[in-house]
Amino acid sequence: MNQKIVKIDGKLRSNYIFRILSYLKPYWKTIIIAIVLLVVSVAADLAIPSLIRRIIDLGITPKDLDVIRMTTLLMILIAVLEAIASIGNTFLSVRVAQSFAARVRAEAFHKIQKFSFGNLDRFLTGQIIVRLTSDINMVQMMVMIALRMFIRAPIMVTGSIALMFIINAQLTEIILLILPLTLVLSVLFIVRAQPMFLEVQRRLDRLNSVLQENLAGVRVVKAFVRTDHESKRFEKANVALTNQNTKVLTMFSFLFPSMQIIINLSILSVLWFGGLQVAEGSFSIGEILAFANYLLTAIMPLLFLAMMASQLSAANASAQRIYEIIDVEPEVKDKPDAKTLHDIKGQVVFDNVCFNYNGNSGELVLQNINLIAEPGQTIAILGATGSGKSSLIDLIPRFYDVVEGSVKVDGIDVRDVTVRSLRSNIGIALQEAILFSGTIRENIRFGKPEASDQEVEAAAKAAQAHEFIMSFPKGYDSDVGERGAGLSGGQKQRISIARALLVQPKILILDDSTSSVDVENEAKIQEQLDKLMENRTSFIIAQRISTVLKADKIIVLDKGQIAAEGTHEELMKSSSIYKEIYDSQLGGGFRS
Amino acid sequence: MSSHESQNTRPRGPIGPGGRGGPFSMDVGRAKNPTTTLLRLSLYLLRSKLRLLFIGLFVVIGTVASVLGPYYIGRAIDQYIRVGDVQGLLGIVFLLLGIYLTAYIANALQSALMARVAQQVLKQLRKELFENLQTLDLSFFDKHTQGELMSRLTNDIDVVNTALSQSITQLISSFLSIFLILVTMFVLNAWLALGSLLVFPLMVFVTVFIGSRTLSGFRGLQSILGRLNGTMEETISGERVVLAFGRQDGVIKNFDEANEAVRKLAIRANSYAFVIMPLLNIMGSIAVAVVAGLGGWMALQNLVTVGVITSFILYARNFTQPLQQLANLYNTIQSALAGAERIFEIIDMRSEIKDKSDAIPLKEIVGDVVFEHVDFSYDRKTPVLRNVSFHAEPGQIVALVGPTGAGKTTMVNVLGRFYDIQGGSIKIDGIDIKDISADSLRRQLGTVLQDNFLFADTVMANIRYGNLEATDEECIAAAKLANADQFITRLPKGYATMLIERGSNLSQGQRQLLAIARAVVANPKILVLDEATSNVDTRTEIRIQDALLQLMKGRTSFVIAHRLSTIRKADQVLVIRDGEIIERGTHESLLAQKSFYYHLYTSQFRGNPIELAASLKSTEPR
Structure with missing residues (x-):
């Protein structure tokens, strides 16, 4: 009906990563401490080469044991200081990053709980899950890296360069030419790697979708004996992925040795130019060592930052996807002055209702629907697939809002009351009987967690579920398995009806909820419902005409409009569509 | 020499942006063998x-x-x-x-x-x-x-x-x-070597100790993370129910609990995982200090030169790197072996249904199907089919009727040898299906199910799936026969229209018609229709029924349906209950018996005697 699924395309904006970092606010104190510790550890790290130089130049060369002893002790002390600082930084960073992730996850999840059906239509379940799991992971890793590395790198680089200048300004000027070279190399690499990674991802998706289809359609594959065909399809995707993976890995094979050789060559140049200066007497061996060390600590973070740049853009894409959830504006919202609805009689009125799924654009799904359901009446809705049956009843609990006209309960527009109070008066069994993991009892009790066991059983009996539930070894405490995997379609539907009945709603909606129940049990449910429906207004969507025969009013929908309305007897006389449906099921049988 | 970052810069294979990675999703399985x-x-x-x-x-x-x-x-x-x-x-x-x-x-x-x-x-x-x-x-x-x-x-x-x-x-x-x-x-220099190795045992200890803590931390995290992900997945796929029953508060409470538990364990596990690097680096620093100090003192006695001290300082730093790598490798290899084992497990699986070595291919059959005393059970404990015997003659329509779970679908599944029966025999044109290669058997069998899987491919390719050799003309002819041509030509790109995931851009009825066209192209001698019309509304059903009647012409057909009105045309009706055929005959003869079938049929109209009488009247022989 409404396949407007969210798509991520190439349009990436870079501000999402900064936006999502605002969730770090509550941890600002911890972050500041972490940064202070980081600065301490960087300072300690930078001190060590200078101390080595001191040992060589002021201890070994002039043969001064005291200097050697004192400096060694100082080095150990500084190492311990660095240990404390960087361990502290690690712990705090981990804490901040994980808390941040938990907070973003909660924010997104809580937002989904405010969604309306219209919002849900625009996402596939899998898409939401990816945003809540791997996307949040990605952003979390980015925060972790940022707290430990992004801040560390600039301090380290500037600190090292400054110290190099102090030791030997002339040499520094020569050597610093290497830095831009490093940057250029890294940027080139990223520019090349990015599209290649995307291609790997694309081919991986292709492989996965071949596999997924094969598994989902396994019965069709087997029935038509198409395993060879499927293997060929898979092999094609498999080879394509393997080739691309090999290509990317080959490129990476040269990246790391390249980085290594940059580092090695810079050390070599220090050795050469430094060595020449030592020969001239303007430079010492300790200084060569210290200088080489600082050169390393100046280059390594740059290489690292370059590596992380791809992570950064991936994290930004993830942040964008997360915001696609957080930024959703719920389509159905309580008005600021919404009243609570209680103790209703159950009158439902559709007053000239028009509706479509896209707000104002596109073809109307429902057109000028006028309908009055008096308290206690049973309204049956018939019509072809796509005629708007589900859309019609979805407007009563305000799963969607009307485009024009209004839906009124006891004379009050449903948009003027709180969604929660409105829905608490309505019991609904949806087309697809979705159950949750847990016991059968918990599932029936879903709408009213405080219900007693007696109430649960009464509801189950009315829904013809008691008997089969009791046939399970653990009865009501049987586990339904995730999404009701262990139950048949008809059994799930009956539990879902029991769940709707348990809340003792004034308005009951059954959206084709007995389609998988066999005829015999459906008839029994029907009988029970007749009793239960007495004091409540019921809306029933059904395919089988036998289900709707006794309704107070039967609505025949055709292309979003009410084509006919009346009791069975009236419609048999007045409506050709109704008569056609009736004949096809109960009258003429097969037509050839 | 200071190599804090070097470990992090190694990529974890070509996973691309947004892929998995990082300690958070670390796989911590363990191979059994x-x-x-x-x-x-x-x-x-x-x-x-x-x-x-x-x-x-x-x-x-x-x-x-x-x-x-x-x-x-x-x-x-x-x-x-x-x-x-x-x-x-x-x-x-x-x-x-x-x-x-x-x-x-x-x-x-x-x-x-x-x-x-x-x-x-x-x-x-x-x-x-x-x-x-x-x-x-x-x-x-x-x-x-x-x-x-x-x-x-x-x-x-x-x-x-x-x-x-x-x-x-x-x-x-x-x-x-x-x-x-x-x-x-x-x-x-042996002495300096010993000196610089002073911290080595400590390094190994730290690596092993923290490594094992990390591993157990992540194992704990994994299970609690599984709970959180399960909660999220389940809630979101059932979100409409949550909204309908106004249970957002309860759901949020569950989530918040799991989320907080994950946060706590993740902090623990990740703290261990991340602390190992700074720890090893610090040990490296201490080793450097020891080398510098001890080396300096030895240099004063002329036992060692400055150059050797320099080499040692470089080595002391380099030493930590392979150690770190080994610590990481342990985990990587562990989980790789566990992963490989799970892969091999599937590669080693063998089908329970195997062709006999002398299995013959089934060719050119007329479609005579015989079940003789067939017994079957899925788990070899609870019998699903008991002593089922019947004979379907070529071209006949056989209706299978009975309550949910009676064994109707199982009967057609064993006919296609998707499962092997445990007792009795099934014969096609007099040949036991166990003597035929399963592939050739299934080629003679066309199936239209309640919800038919369609591929994310063009409409044409989906029809052709029934017979890869079929020409475009043959596919279109099949679509016409299946009443599908009409809606297909109205699609934006006609037969070239791409279907999305599971064909969900088509209505249920349209998918069904496509599945029928697919079966027409396959041109099977035996046809199985399993609830082929139960998910569509009645008016669509009429069109599907028409298409099915076309399809059934000249083929032996097995029809499973809840709606009794759809099986009046059958040559024989088999009433199945608890895995046994309890009644058989034509629709009329079974109604006349006034037993189970009659009961099943009339329950459709319970509470409305007038309608019941009227509908019974209309079933009298025409």
Whole structure:
């Protein structure tokens, strides 16, 4: 009906990563401490080469044991200081990053709980899950890296360069030419790697979708004996992925040795130019060592930052996807002055209702629907697939809002009351009987967690579920398995009806909820419902005409409009569509 | 020398942006049979013997070169820089340049070759996995969820990928460089070597201790993370129910609890995982301090030169790196073996349904089907079919009727040999289906199910799936016969229209018509219609019924339906209850018997005697 699924395309904006970092606010104190510790550890790290130089130049060369002893002790002390600082930084960073992730996850999840059906239509379940799991992971890793590395790198680089200048300004000027070279190399690499990674991802998706289809359609594959065909399809995707993976890995094979050789060559140049200066007497061996060390600590973070740049853009894409959830504006919202609805009689009125799924654009799904359901009446809705049956009843609990006209309960527009109070008066069994993991009892009790066991059983009996539930070894405490995997379609539907009945709603909606129940049990449910429906207004969507025969009013929908309305007897006389449906099921049988 | 970052810069295989990675999603499975799995995985690797040989050679060259570097730097200082021998210095600089270039080439080639070897192994594994999946029977797919099998081909392959692409070579080079560094250090100066190794036991201890803590931390995290993900997945797929019943508060409470539990455990596990690096680095710093101090003192006694001290300082720093790598490798290899084991498990699965060695292909049949005393049970405990016997003559329509779970679908499943029966026999044209190759049997069998799977391909390709040799004209003719041509030509691109995931851009009724067209193209002699119209509304059903009647002409057909009105046309009706045929006959004769079938039929109109009477009247022989 409404396949407007969210798509991520190439349009990436870079501000999402900064936006999502605002969730770090509550941890600002911890972050500041972490940064202070980081600065301490960087300072300690930078001190060590200078101390080595001191040992060589002021201890070994002039043969001064005291200097050697004192400096060694100082080095150990500084190492311990660095240990404390960087361990502290690690712990705090981990804490901040994980808390941040938990907070973003909660924010997104809580937002989904405010969604309306219209919002849900625009996402596939899998898409939401990816945003809540791997996307949040990605952003979390980015925060972790940022707290430990992004801040560390600039301090380290500037600190090292400054110290190099102090030791030997002339040499520094020569050597610093290497830095831009490093940057250029890294940027080139990223520019090349990015599209290649995307291609790997694309081919991986292709492989996965071949596999997924094969598994989902396994019965069709087997029935038509198409395993060879499927293997060929898979092999094609498999080879394509393997080739691309090999290509990317080959490129990476040269990246790391390249980085290594940059580092090695810079050390070599220090050795050469430094060595020449030592020969001239303007430079010492300790200084060569210290200088080489600082050169390393100046280059390594740059290489690292370059590596992380791809992570950064991936994290930004993830942040964008997360915001696609957080930024959703719920389509159905309580008005600021919404009243609570209680103790209703159950009158439902559709007053000239028009509706479509896209707000104002596109073809109307429902057109000028006028309908009055008096308290206690049973309204049956018939019509072809796509005629708007589900859309019609979805407007009563305000799963969607009307485009024009209004839906009124006891004379009050449903948009003027709180969604929660409105829905608490309505019991609904949806087309697809979705159950949750847990016991059968918990599932029936879903709408009213405080219900007693007696109430649960009464509801189950009315829904013809008691008997089969009791046939399970653990009865009501049987586990339904995730999404009701262990139950048949008809059994799930009956539990879902029991769940709707348990809340003792004034308005009951059954959206084709007995389609998988066999005829015999459906008839029994029907009988029970007749009793239960007495004091409540019921809306029933059904395919089988036998289900709707006794309704107070039967609505025949055709292309979003009410084509006919009346009791069975009236419609048999007045409506050709109704008569056609009736004949096809109960009258003429097969037509050839 | 300060190499805090070097570990993080290694990629975890070509996972691309948004892929998995990082300690948060670390796989911490453990293989049950690590040795066997390792050996078996090695056999895959050994298919590229020559490449492996070169990889080994390059790893050794690269490692030796990396160990030689600091040694020659020390010599450069002692022999040339200190004495101001510029000529000698130039020589050693060129020597070092040669060493570094050799290392560069060896490392790059080694890694590029390994990528090829690893990707070939992975390709082979994926291929075997997929192809074996194709041979397995339906009972396997009943037992394993789609998600589970997907994870074999994605997550498990991924962990093996990470291990193969990097770990093997790293493992060799790490051990080799630790060994070479030790040897070089002792050759240079035994006392200084001992001194710098003072912290070594501590390093090993830290690596092992924290490594095991990390592992157990992540195991705990994994299970609680599974709970959180399960909660999220379930809530979101059932979100409409949550909204309908206004249970957002309860759901949020559950989520918040799980989320907080994950946060706490994740902090714990990740703290261990991340702290190991700074700890090892600090030990490296202390080792440097010890070398500098002890070396300085020894230099005063002329026991050691400044150059040697320099080499030692470089080695002391380099020592931590292979150690860190080994710590990481342990986890990577563990989970790779666990992943490989799960992959092999599936590759080793054998179908329970096997063709006999002398199985004959089934050709040109007329469609005579006989069940003789068939017994069947899915789990070999609870019988699902009991002593089922019937005879369907060529071209007949056989209706299977009965309550849910009576065994109707099972009957057609055993007919297609999707499961093997345990007793009795099924014969087609007088040949026992166990003597026929399963593929040739299924080619004679067309199936239209309640919800038919369509592929994300064009409408034409979906129809052609029934018979890959069919021409476009044949497919269109089939669509016409199936009443599908009308709606297809109205689609934006007609037969070239792409279907999305499971064909969900079509209505249920349209999907059904396509499935019928697909069956028409296959042109089977025997047809199975399992609830083919139960999910569509009545008016669509009329069109489908028409199409089905066309399809059933000249074929032996088995029809399962809840709606009794759809089976009046059957030549024989088999009433099944609890796996047994309890009544049989035509619709009229069964109604006249006034027993179970009558009861089933009339319950449709319970509470409305007038309608019941009217409808019974209309069923009298026409």
